[in-house]
Amino acid sequence: VPEQAQIVMYRGQDAGKEAAHVYIDGHLQSALMPGGYTVFCTPAGEHALESYIGDAPLYVGKRNPASFAKLSGGQTYVLEAPVMPHQSTPIVHTGKDAQQSLQGLRRQVHVISRAPSVVPCQTETKLSLRSDVLFQFGKGGYNDLTAEGRSQLGQVVQEIQQQPGRISGIEVIGHADPIGKAQPNQTLSQQRAETVRRVLLEQGVQSQLVHASGRGSSEPVVQCNSGSRSEKIACNAPNRRVELVIQGTQNGG
Structure with missing residues (x-):
């Protein structure tokens, strides 16, 4: 870190x-x-x-x-x-x-x-999950999760549970693409983060460890300024994501 x-x-x-x-x-x-x-x-x-x-x-x-x-x-x-x-x-x-x-x-x-x-040695692991895989397109609610999305989150929980007592915090951060207006994008990114947090808690992750927030479209990882609307949607796929930042400690010292 x-x-x-x-x-x-x-x-x-x-x-x-x-x-x-x-x-x-x-x-x-x-x-x-x-x-x-x-x-x-x-x-x-x-x-x-x-x-x-x-x-x-x-x-x-x-x-x-x-x-x-x-x-x-x-x-x-x-x-x-x-x-x-x-x-x-x-x-x-x-x-x-x-x-x-x-x-x-x-x-x-x-x-x-x-x-x-x-x-104590602090560790930080970052995971980036595509929203297009986690959710139905343009959605972010609990009932909008796909089967593949639930499976991915189940794998994340398994990795977390293999480190009992060594996880100090998990930040769940939702991101939207810049297509559309800023406020709806912010709302969608927050909703996606809260949905992912809910799934983690349902599968046994301690609630006090997990914090959810949305960043809207303020932190894109790719820029898609040209092309038709459909081309921009495809180009922006990496921007539609939910990131998990897992903080913990490892043996050392």
């Missing part, structure tokens, strides 16, 4: 016997043995981020952090803990190199993070 950065810190398959202490802002987050990795999230911004092997009893990483990084929100950083003596700055890996680096490693969770900068 835009407010957070995710860190994946790993240690390669070296022959060392001592743990690599991972520090963020002077606080211990993990202790990595060879072939281990840790995943955690922190608010976007500048943080001290280091890893030391054999820093006892002085614990330099805790007392005098020297390596800082500016972390952008919505990004995942793959970092390798240095194993050479007197080195503390993590090595940055990107792209395919980052993916390959983590193969065969195991996640370490035996150390309880003491770092106040570490926060």
